[in-house]
Every structure is written in structure tokens, then in C-alpha cells.
Amino acid sequence: MKWILLLFLISLFSSCSKDTKEIYIDNTQTKVERVILLIGDGMGPIHINALKLERGNDNFIFFHANSVATVKTRSANSDVTDSAAAATAIACGKKTNNGYLGVDPDGNELKSIMRYATENGWKTGLIVTSEMTNATPAAFYSNTESRYNDNKIVNQLIDSEIDILIGGGISNIKQGMMTETLRHRLEENNYSLISDIADFDSQNHERIAFFTQEYGMMPTILNGRSRAFIPHITEKVLNRWDTDNFFLMIEGSQIDTESHNNNLSGVVAEISDFENTARKCFEFASRNPGTLVVVTSDHETGGLTYSEQFLINYRLTESSFKFLTTSHTSSPVPLYAFGAGADNFGGIMDNTDIFRIIMRLVEWND
Numbered sequence: 001m002k003w004i005l006l007l008f009l010i011s012l013f014s015s016c017s018k019d020t021k022e023i024y025i026d027n028t029q030t031k032v033e034r035v036i037l038l039i040g041d042g043m044g045p046i047h048i049n050a051l052k053l054e055r056g057n058d059n060f061i062f063f064h065a066n067s068v069a070t071v072k073t074r075s076a077n078s079d080v081t082d083s084a085a086a087a088t089a090i091a092c093g094k095k096t097n098n099g100y101l102g103v104d105p106d107g108n109e110l111k112s113i114m115r116y117a118t119e120n121g122w123k124t125g126l127i128v129t130s131e132m133t134n135a136t137p138a139a140f141y142s143n144t145e146s147r148y149n150d151n152k153i154v155n156q157l158i159d160s161e162i163d164i165l166i167g168g169g170i171s172n173i174k175q176g177m178m179t180e181t182l183r184h185r186l187e188e189n190n191y192s193l194i195s196d197i198a199d200f201d202s203q204n205h206e207r208i209a210f211f212t213q214e215y216g217m218m219p220t221i222l223n224g225r226s227r228a229f230i231p232h233i234t235e236k237v238l239n240r241w242d243t244d245n246f247f248l249m250i251e252g253s254q255i256d257t258e259s260h261n262n263n264l265s266g267v268v269a270e271i272s273d274f275e276n277t278a279r280k281c282f283e284f285a286s287r288n289p290g291t292l293v294v295v296t297s298d299h300e301t302g303g304l305t306y307s308e309q310f311l312i313n314y315r316l317t318e319s320s321f322k323f324l325t326t327s328h329t330s331s332p333v334p335l336y337a338f339g340a341g342a343d344n345f346g347g348i349m350d351n352t353d354i355f356r357i358i359m360r361l362v363e364w365n366d
């Protein structure tokens, strides 16, 4: 009887590890031909642990990464970065002042990795749940000394030549431009502007823009955004490009929003959505050798930490974590890399290293 039980356990264990290997193969040594960068805005190490408690170790996609690193986040003028300076460091490889987008502390324009991708003939895309003109996506196409210079940012977005734009709030993208003008200008630049995401697959245009109809960001998950939406559209974009060269940035924008709100269930819902999206990317990278997936964050928000309650039951409950602030903190953030070139990431990194390592892997000169 003992032997039967043992054989059952061995077969159960081997079938689990076999499934894991089949889905998440090791292709770290292949040449990098596609890059998917996922930025969980405001996602610190304790945020990750909150979701891990819900998912469990084996079913947590970040733990299938080939490499793990810790990333320092300070900006040029502050130990506590804002999203603009952090995204500029990641997108352009240079430290800048808080509030600056795509320019150095002296105001000199920087070229983003998204721009390098376009110039090298790669397809490019941004998928975010904030407005497309918000700081994190804007650092990939904008050059301005103020993240609040909405009119300039939206004009730079329209001229960016980024192929796929999916984000929130077509009604006055951050006050930058009225909807009809935006529609007209996008169409002048060969974008197909769709109002229903169901129309995405039938578009023949290389350039597609979709913005939700509401003002501002997309709704948070707790306020009604479908849990399927971002993972589903990510899958559609990946399938559309398939084996082409591409650079895609996906932001879990509202992990930050819910952290500023000190709303733990909101934080877990947004990271869960982000993790489901990352899962689609890991699966795509497994099927398509040459795909690098990098998951990281721009900074920690909320000073999220464990409460005394957590030390009693080690479970995820509303009272097992507490926030220490409604602002950003200087905590380092995690980075997980999977697929081609993933083993080039590791140890203690600076946020500017992300740009530098990807540029080297895709063999573009800075």
C-alpha cells in the first residue's frame, strides 16, 4: 500500500514538473528579437508578496522567471522618484529630475528605446490602463521638462510613430486635446482609431489606437474594468505580431492608484490583472524563442508592510498588511526576466541598467 502511495506521489510530482517545463521552457541563450517590458507602477516587494499569498508559490508566474534582480529607483534630484523620472531612466537610460520626461536634468532631449526600435524597423506598442499621456507611457515618446505639459505630450504622442496604442480616456487625454481634433490628427498619421476593441483583429492598418470612452484612466478593476481586458488585448497584440521584431511596453498603471488610495484589495486586484498579463507574455515567449520578457516596477508606492496580524496567521486578509504613506517611497523594486537574454539581468541593478542591457542584447548603439 505504501508503495502504491509512493508511486502515485512520484507520478503526481513528475507530471507537475513536466507541465511547468513544457509551458515555461528555457530559451535564455537565443538572440533577442522581441522585447516585452511590463512595468507595475508602484509595485514594491511586499505588493508582490501580497499577491503571492493569494496565488501560491507554484502558480505565481513571476516565480517562473529565469533571472531575478533588485532595482534601485532614485532620480537625479531625489531619493524618492516620481513616475516621470523613473520611466525616463528605464526608457532612455539616464537619470533625470522628478517631473521630467525624456530629457536630462539640463533639459537635453533623450532618445527612448521605443524610438530606437522604430528606427530599426521593429514594430512598437504601448498598452496601459492610465491615459496614454500619463508619465510612464509618455517617457517612451515624449521630451519635456514637465509631465503636466499635456498639450505638448499629446502632440508628441500623435507624431511618435508607435504602431499600437491602447489606453484610457479619449475624452480630453489629460486636457491635452479635444477628442475630435485628436481623432483627426491620428487619422492624418495613418492610425485607425477604433472605439470597440472587438474591431481590433479586423484592422488592416499597421497603426491602431484604442482609448476608452471615459474621461481619464480606465476604471480600476474594483470599479468595473474587466479582469479579462488587458490580458486579452495583450494576447491579441502578440498574436498579431507573432514572429515579427517588436518592442511592447505594458503598464499595470493602477497598482499605483490603489496604493495611493491605501486600498489593499484594490492593490491585489490590480497586481492580479498585471500578473495574468505577464502570464500571457511568458507563454508567448515560450512558444517564440527570441522573446525577452522583463517585469519590473518604477518605484514602490504606499510603504506597504506586514501588520502584527500577518505574523499570527501568514494569510492574506485586509488586516494582514498596512500602508505607511499615501506617497511613493525609496524602496528598491523587484525585476523578473524570462526568455531570450534573461540571464543578463540579476543582482543589484540601477533602473538605468534596464535600458543599457536591452540595447546591448538587441545590438543597437546608444
Ligand SMILES: [Zn+2]
Pocket (backbone or CB within 6 Å): 041, 042, 082, 083, 084, 136, 256, 298, 299
Ligand atoms: Zn509610478
